[in-house]
Amino acid sequence: MGTKKLKSAWDHYSLSENEGLAMRDYISFLSEGKTERESWQILEGWAKNAGFQRLDETTSFKAGQKVRLSVRGKAGIFAIAGLRPLGEGFRLVAAHIDAPRLDLKQRPLYEEEGLAFFKTHYYGGIKKYQWTALPLALHGVVFLRDGAKIEIVIGEDDKDPILTIPDLLPHLAKEQNDKKLREAITGEGLNILLGHKPSPGEGDERVKSSILDILKERYGIEEDDFVSAELEIVPAGKARFAGLDRSFIAGYGQDDRVCAYAAWKAIEELEQPEWTTIVLLSDKEEIGSESNTGMKARYLENFIAELINLQNGSYDGLLVRRALAKSKALSADVAAGFDPNYSEVMDKRNAAFLGRGIVISKYTGSGGKYGSNDANPEFVAEIRQIFDEAKIDWQTAELGKVDQGGGGTIAQYMAVYGMEVLDCGVGVLSMHAPWETISVIDLVMMIRAYHAFLTYKK
Numbered sequence: 001m002g003t004k005k006l007k008s009a010w011d012h013y014s015l016s017e018n019e020g021l022a023m024r025d026y027i028s029f030l031s032e033g034k035t036e037r038e039s040w041q042i043l044e045g046w047a048k049n050a051g052f053q054r055l056d057e058t059t060s061f062k063a064g065q066k067v068r069l070s071v072r073g074k075a076g077i078f079a080i081a082g083l084r085p086l087g088e089g090f091r092l093v094a095a096h097i098d099a100p101r102l103d104l105k106q107r108p109l110y111e112e113e114g115l116a117f118f119k120t121h122y123y124g125g126i127k128k129y130q131w132t133a134l135p136l137a138l139h140g141v142v143f144l145r146d147g148a149k150i151e152i153v154i155g156e157d158d159k160d161p162i163l164t165i166p167d168l169l170p171h172l173a174k175e176q177n178d179k180k181l182r183e184a185i186t187g188e189g190l191n192i193l194l195g196h197k198p199s200p201g202e203g204d205e206r207v208k209s210s211i212l213d214i215l216k217e218r219y220g221i222e223e224d225d226f227v228s229a230e231l232e233i234v235p236a237g238k239a240r241f242a243g244l245d246r247s248f249i250a251g252y253g254q255d256d257r258v259c260a261y262a263a264w265k266a267i268e269e270l271e272q273p274e275w276t277t278i279v280l281l282s283d284k285e286e287i288g289s290e291s292n293t294g295m296k297a298r299y300l301e302n303f304i305a306e307l308i309n310l311q312n313g314s315y316d317g318l319l320v321r322r323a324l325a326k327s328k329a330l331s332a333d334v335a336a337g338f339d340p341n342y343s344e345v346m347d348k349r350n351a352a353f354l355g356r357g358i359v360i361s362k363y364t365g366s367g368g369k370y371g372s373n374d375a376n377p378e379f380v381a382e383i384r385q386i387f388d389e390a391k392i393d394w395q396t397a398e399l400g401k402v403d404q405g406g407g408g409t410i411a412q413y414m415a416v417y418g419m420e421v422l423d424c425g426v427g428v429l430s431m432h433a434p435w436e437t438i439s440v441i442d443l444v445m446m447i448r449a450y451h452a453f454l455t456y457k458k
Contacts, residue, residue, distance in 0.1 A: 008441075009357050009393040009445060013441065013445075022447070023249070031238040033257065034234045035139045036099075036283045037074050038139065039257055040074055043260065044068060053066060053068065055306060060310055064081060075281055079276060080271075080277045086276050086311050090276040091273075091329075091454050091456075092277075093453065095332035096282045096285035096286070096333070097281050099253035099256070100286055101123050102123065104119070104138075104232075108226055120191065123232075128182070128184075128189075132167035136155060136235060138192075138232070140229065141230050143228040163192050163194070163233065235435065239251025248438065249443070254428055254437075255334045255431050255432060258334065258426060258438055263281070266451040285410055295414070308323065321417075325419060328421075331424065334428045335352040335361060335426070354438070357394045358445045359394070359425055360422060361396070364408050366408070373409070373415045375422040375423070379420040379421075383453070387452065390449070394445070424449065
């Protein structure tokens with residue numbers, strides 16, 4: 001038998017009515033959940049409606065029971081108790097819901113020559129030039145001196161003004177054009193244009209004063225309140241079907257909210273699985289999974305400890321460790337889609353092609369697999385069997401040529417517990433750009449693949 005021959009999934013599969021509705025539902029999710037807080041709020045709302053109880057309100061964990069945990073409103077976990085005891089292990093699909101963006105600095109507001117700006121600090125790996133001369137929106141929260149929480153979204157409603165970062169006109173860009181792409185726009189140059197109408201009267205920084213007056217009037221925010229804020233600059237506008245045949249979806253933050261959405265759809269209607277099934281949605285992956293909402297924090301371990309305590313009536317640290325070590329997981333993250341316009345950075349024999357199904361990556365990493373999980377072949381064989389039996393279109397891929405670059409996922413932070421982990425997602429074009437593009441049929445295959453994995457009984 002030769003190497004698996006890849007064909008377009010469109011050749012033998014058409015979307016059902018429910019899958020068509022799911023694609024439109026996904027576009028709405030992508031359009032409304034542009035920050036990790038917003039994404040989690042949407043997903044937790046769906047989970048609540050589907051019968052997932054808050055962990056701190058749960059007194060048992062019996063077969064079929066649904067539980068949810070929010071991690072500081074920016075990450076979280078959904079779980080359904082299986083027929084087998086949790087000590088025998090569980091099935092986990094884990095994605096992340098943060099995305100590359102621009103964050104406001106803690107002292108962001110300034111005025112220069114009659115123009116007011118916000119200073120930013122970019123978050124995650126971006127091409128800085130892609131964020132200039134683009135419609136942008138401000139999303140986030142501000143906590144006032146008295147602890148009151150203010151939620152802000154500016155630039156999404158048709159009646160809202162948008163924000164933008166000015167770029168240098170081509171007539172004066174001779175020196176800029178001679179620079180390398182990563183140097184042409186600097187991090188300190190990503191400043192958000194806010195206004196130029198001065199407040200009445202005399203004195204300095206009257207434009208800045210006018211902007212502060214607007215913020216005070218509309219949101220009750222003083223300049224000092226930026227210190228306790230989490231404000232993010234993201235592309236303005238809704239995600240859309242793309243292509244004349246509507247076979248793509250284009251929008252911001254699909255790395256990795258496309259996998260988060262698929263993971264939710266895979267668990268949404270499960271009632272009484274064989275194994276306890278878990279969907280985990282993490283934060284901070286784009287900056288190394290740090291902080292108490294990133295995957296390096298121990299909320300998965302603590303969650304399993306809580307469930308075992310509920311299931312057995314007492315805490316058993318050894319059983320927690322056994323449950324983690326016996327478990328199997330898919331690290332739900334995207335792969336770099338093959339783009340013929342940039343074929344020189346890809347190994348075509350080991351690349352992800354849009355429309356050919358879900359992508360499994362035995363390893364990721366960079367510089368000789370550094371920062372990679374590198375899944376065991378026994379587990380890869382098991383996933384092959386699951387997908388083949390479920391008639392899932394799948395392919396394998398690496399993240400570009402060996403010495404070209406690379407990147408990591410959260411897989412290594414699950415593998416540290418001893419569980420089997422494999423990276424599994426869809427190919428994306430223009431990854432980390434303000435607008436990313438995926439294939440509709442690949443998303444359908446991913447939902448089916450995650451569902452098949454979570455419900456497999458062997």
